[in-house]
Each structure stands twice: as structure tokens, then as C-alpha cells.
Amino acid sequence: MSLGSASMDNKINPLSNDLSKPSSKPSNKLPSNKRQPWHLDKSVAPRLSKEITILGAGIAGCTTAVALAKRGFNVRVIDRHPSAGSEGAGNNQAVVYPKLSPRDDLLPRINLSSMKFASDYYKPFWDRDVGQQCGVLVLPESEKTASDFKIIGERFADQPGFVQLQNNSELRGVSGLNLVAKQGLFFPQLGWLPPAEVCQQLLAQQGIPLLRADIHKIVYSDNHWQLLEANGDLFLTSESLVIANAFDCLQFEQTAFLPLTQLRGQITELQQSPASSTLKTVICGEGYITPQHKGVHSCGATYNKGVFTTELRPIDHQTNLEQMSRTDEGLGEAIGPQDIASLSGRANYRCTTKDYLPIVGPVPNVPQLLEDYAPLRRDARCEITSLGSYLPNLYVHCGMGSRGLSYAPLTSEVLAAEIAGETLPIEDELRLAMHPARFLIRDLKKKRI
Numbered sequence: 506m507s508l509g510s511a512s513m514d515n516k517i518n519p520l521s522n523d524l525s526k527p528s529s530k531p532s533n534k535l536p537s538n539k540r541q542p543w544h545l546d547k548s549v550a551p552r553l554s555k556e557i558t559i560l561g562a563g564i565a566g567c568t569t570a571v572a573l574a575k576r577g578f579n580v581r582v583i584d585r586h587p588s589a590g591s592e593g594a595g596n597n598q599a600v601v602y603p604k605l606s607p608r609d610d611l612l613p614r615i616n617l618s619s620m621k622f623a624s625d626y627y628k629p630f631w632d633r634d635v636g637q638q639c640g641v642l643v644l645p646e647s648e649k650t651a652s653d654f655k656i657i658g659e660r661f662a663d664q665p666g667f668v669q670l671q672n673n674s675e676l677r678g679v680s681g682l683n684l685v686a687k688q689g690l691f692f693p694q695l696g697w698l699p700p701a702e703v704c705q706q707l708l709a710q711q712g713i714p715l716l717r718a719d720i721h722k723i724v725y726s727d728n729h730w731q732l733l734e735a736n737g738d739l740f741l742t743s744e745s746l747v748i749a750n751a752f753d754c755l756q757f758e759q760t761a762f763l764p765l766t767q768l769r770g771q772i773t774e775l776q777q778s779p780a781s782s783t784l785k786t787v788i789c790g791e792g793y794i795t796p797q798h799k800g801v802h803s804c805g806a807t808y809n810k811g812v813f814t815t816e817l818r819p820i821d822h823q824t825n826l827e828q829m830s831r832t833d834e835g836l837g838e839a840i841g842p843q844d845i846a847s848l849s850g851r852a853n854y855r856c857t858t859k860d861y862l863p864i865v866g867p868v869p870n871v872p873q874l875l876e877d878y879a880p881l882r883r884d885a886r887c888e889i890t891s892l893g894s895y896l897p898n899l900y901v902h903c904g905m906g907s908r909g910l911s912y913a914p915l916t917s918e919v920l921a922a923e924i925a926g927e928t929l930p931i932e933d934e935l936r937l938a939m940h941p942a943r944f945l946i947r948d949l950k951k952k953r954i
């Protein structure tokens with residue numbers, strides 16, 4: 506599956522024969538990306554070599570490393586842990602989560618592209634029994650989602666290999682449980698993965714070294730980025746750098762402007778029982794549960810803003826169990842009563858954005874970009890001839906929220922194609938929706954900065 510030399514014709518078109526056509530927005534003159542070319546770099550720094558460093562060995566960093574290595578870059582990855590996938594990506598079973606909408610918004614279009622790309626990307630892992638391509642069943646959380654599911658089911662009726670609108674007896678058949686839901690969407694090509702193992706295998710397959718260091722500061726000097734440790738010691742220098750360390754990118758002055766939130770989540774591990782062991786697919790609704798692996802189901806997850814501990818909290822196990830019962834009574838019955846005090850699990854943090862979209866691309870030179878684009882404060886539709894300003898050979902890849910597994914394969918391709926100077930594998934509109942400078946441009950237009 507190579508998108509490396511994608512031409513305009515073979516760009517992923519997330520709307521191919523399904524959701525409505527891209528909207529034609531009212532425009533006074535040119536489309537906004539031509540009227541205000543903030544995403545184009547006016548001071549492109551020459552790259553002397555194909556040497557590049559990725560900071561962060563989660564799913565964002567590891568997929569980026571592979572996408573660049575496949576393009577002939579000499580890649581190394583740095584993490585503060587000795588093995589890849591030790592933080593956000595550290596759960597035993599994570600779901601390639603599908604999210605569709607009948608609306609033609611950017612978020613569902615990006616979700617659709619990402620999930621189709623991800624299912625191909627992970628196929629070789631599933632074929633080797635790393636995780637399971639067991640299908641993902643999504644049950645409606647309300648009357649409203651149930652009616653959305655109907656529209657989606659009709660639109661994708663010609664793609665049963667991708668998604669099927671199923672009735673109760675079909676839901677029971679694919680799930681292996683006596684579900685009570687009347688309908689649901691079944692995605693047969695998705696499933697669950699052990700993210701840490703995926704991260705480690707990705708690096709190993711390409712022979713990409715993982716170096717251990719906790720980087721506290723980055724400084725640009727002599728055409729190179731210097732990566733400094735807490736005591737100020739220089740760990741290494743690199744001509745090009747991708748910052749893929751999730752929420753902790755806020756510690757660097759270059760990326761501190763990004764509007765990120767750290768959102769704690771906890772999963773609960775449930776020992777399989779005779780009733781639950783028949784579960785054959787992932788089920789998602791208010792929460793999610795995976796088929797058992799080594800006798801254990803993963804069930805989650807909670808969303809706790811403002812809570813900063815990775816200690817397990819009984820109240821979160823309780824929440825996860827209640828979510829399962831609310832997802833479907835039949836699922837609640839299969840899980841049965843549990844002794845909260847004896848449950849195990851794992852808690853960590855998601856790195857989320859205000860618009861729920863990932864952040865991928867070059868790091869803006871914030872003061873310069875704000876100066877060049879200051880006229881937007883007066884007129885959000887004005888024409889600006891200056892291109893954007895970006896820091897030399899510095900990129901960021903973060904903001905994966907709850908869907909790192911779904912987003913990262915595609916966003917890594919976008920980033921690697923951009924770094925390699927190739928045509929991007931997605932439409933311009935989708936690419937700009939994930940651009941790191943989008944927040945600055947929006948805030949200028951809304952006179953927030």
C-alpha cells in the first residue's frame with residue numbers, strides 16, 4: 506500500500522460514492538487557501554541530508570518513522586522509556602474505532618479516510634495474529650444516532666465489506682451475545698490491536714533505532730535542532746525534527762501555542778466468563794469492550810478532565826461497567842456482577858484538540874505568522890499575498906485524542922509526503938483541517954489574538 510507518489514487522481518477521496526459532495530462554500534473571490542496561503546512556507550529551509558529525528562515513540566511517532574524510512578530517510582526515534590508504546594499507546598487491546606456521520610463535515614470525512622486507510626495498514630499485523638481483525642460493532646447511543654445509522658447504512662449499502670447496517674438477529678450472529686439492540690453498524694474490516702507491540706514491530710521491521718532520553722528543550726543553532734535534557738546536556742542534534750510526544754509538546758516554546766488538553770482515561774480489565782467468552786467482535790456504544798485475549802476483555806474508557814493520576818480509581822471501573830450496561834442490556838448481562846475492588850486496568854492520558862482533529866505538519870514561526878496575517882483581524886476574507894512562516898525543518902504530529910490507532914497511519918503518510926515534497930495523499934481541504942497553524946488563523950479571524 507504505497508501512497509508515496511500519489512498523484513491528484515489517486516488521492517484518497519473520502520466521499521467516493523457515499524456522503525454528499527464537497528460543499529461549495531460562498532466565496533467572494535478565491536478559495537480561502539488561495540486567498541490566504543498561510544499553509545505555504547515562504548522561507549523553506551534547505552535540507553542538507555535525509556537525516557531526521559522523531560521525538561516520541563507512540564503510535565504517532567512510530568508510524569511517522571516508518572513512513573519516512575520508506576521514503577529513504579535516515580530515521581531515529583527518541584523516547585523517555587526504553588520501549589516504544591509505553592504511554593498513551595500502552596493498553597493491551599486498543600480499538601480501531603469507526604466514527605461516521607451522515608453530515609459532510611471535515612471531521613467525519615477525515616475519520617472515514619483514516620479508518621479505511623488504517624484497516625489496510627494493520628492487515629499484515631492481523632494476518633500475523635497481532636491483535637484481531639474481528640470486526641467492530643457500533644450500537645446506537647440514542648434515537649438520534651439510530652436514525653443517523655439508517656442514513657449511513659443506506660449510503661454505504663453497496664459496500665458491505667466496509668460497513669453493514671444490521672438488525673437484531675444479525676447483531677447477535679456477529680457478536681456472539683444476546684444483544685437487545687434493534688440495529689447497529691458492523692465494520693467487518695476493523696478490530697483491535699496491542700498498540701505497544703504494533704509500535705515496537707513497526708520500528709523493528711524498518712530497523713529504526715530507539716534512543717532513550719527525556720528531552721526538555723529544543724534549540725535551533727547552526728542549521729540543526731539541538732535536543733537538550735533536563736540538566737541542559739545536549740543529547741543530540743538533528744537537521745530535521747518531528748515532535749510526536751503528545752501533550753508534552755507544550756513544554757517546548759516552539760509548540761507551546763498549540764491548544765491541547767490532557768484528558769485522563771482508564772480502562773478496566775475483565776476476566777472472561779462462560780457468558781462473555783462467546784463475544785466475537787469489538788462492541789462500541791457509550792464505551793467499548795473487546796473479545797477476550799488471554800482470558801481478559803478490555804473495557805473502557807473513562808474521560809476525566811482535570812484529573813492527573815495514573816493510579817487506578819475504583820469509581821472509573823464502576824463507570825466503565827455502567828457504560829457497558831447502558832451500551833446494551835445483553836452485554837451488561839454477559840459481563841455480570843463484578844467485584845470492583847479486585848478489578849485491574851490501566852490509566853493514562855489522551856492528547857486532545859478543540860476541534861477533535863489531529864495536528865500534523867510544519868511548526869509555524871508564531872510571531873512572524875501573526876504579523877503577516879494580522880489583516881485577518883480586520884477582515885477575515887481579505888486577500889494576503891505573503892506566504893506563511895515556518896520554523897526550519899521542524900514538524901509536529903500530535904492531538905490524536907481517542908483515535909490514535911485510526912488516525913496515525915494516514916496522518917503519518919500526510920506528514921511524510923509533505924516532508925519529502927510529494928503530492929499529498931488527501932484533499933487540500935482535509936489537509937488544512939489538520940494543519941498546526943489552523944488555530945492561529947482561526948483565532949486571528951475571530952479576533953481572539
Ligand SMILES: Cc1cc2nc3c(=O)[nH]c(=O)nc-3n(C[C@H](O)[C@H](O)[C@H](O)COP(=O)(O)OP(=O)(O)OC[C@H]3O[C@@H](n4cnc5c(N)ncnc54)[C@H](O)[C@@H]3O)c2cc1C
Nearest residue numbers: 561563564565585593594600720750753770905908909910
Ligand atoms: C484509557 C485510554 C484508552 C484508549 N483507547 C484507545 C483505543 O481503543 N483506540 C485508539 O485508537 N486510541 C485509544 N486511546 C488513545 C490513544 O492511546 C492515543 O490516541 C495514542 O496513544 C496517541 O499516540 P501518540 O503517539 O500521539 O502519544 P503517546 O502514545 O502518548 O506517545 C508519546 C510518546 O512520547 C514520549 N515522550 C513524551 N514526552 C517526551 C519527552 N520530553 N522526551 C522523550 N519522550 C517523550 C512518551 O514517553 C510516549 O512514548 C486511549 C487512550 C486512553 C488513555
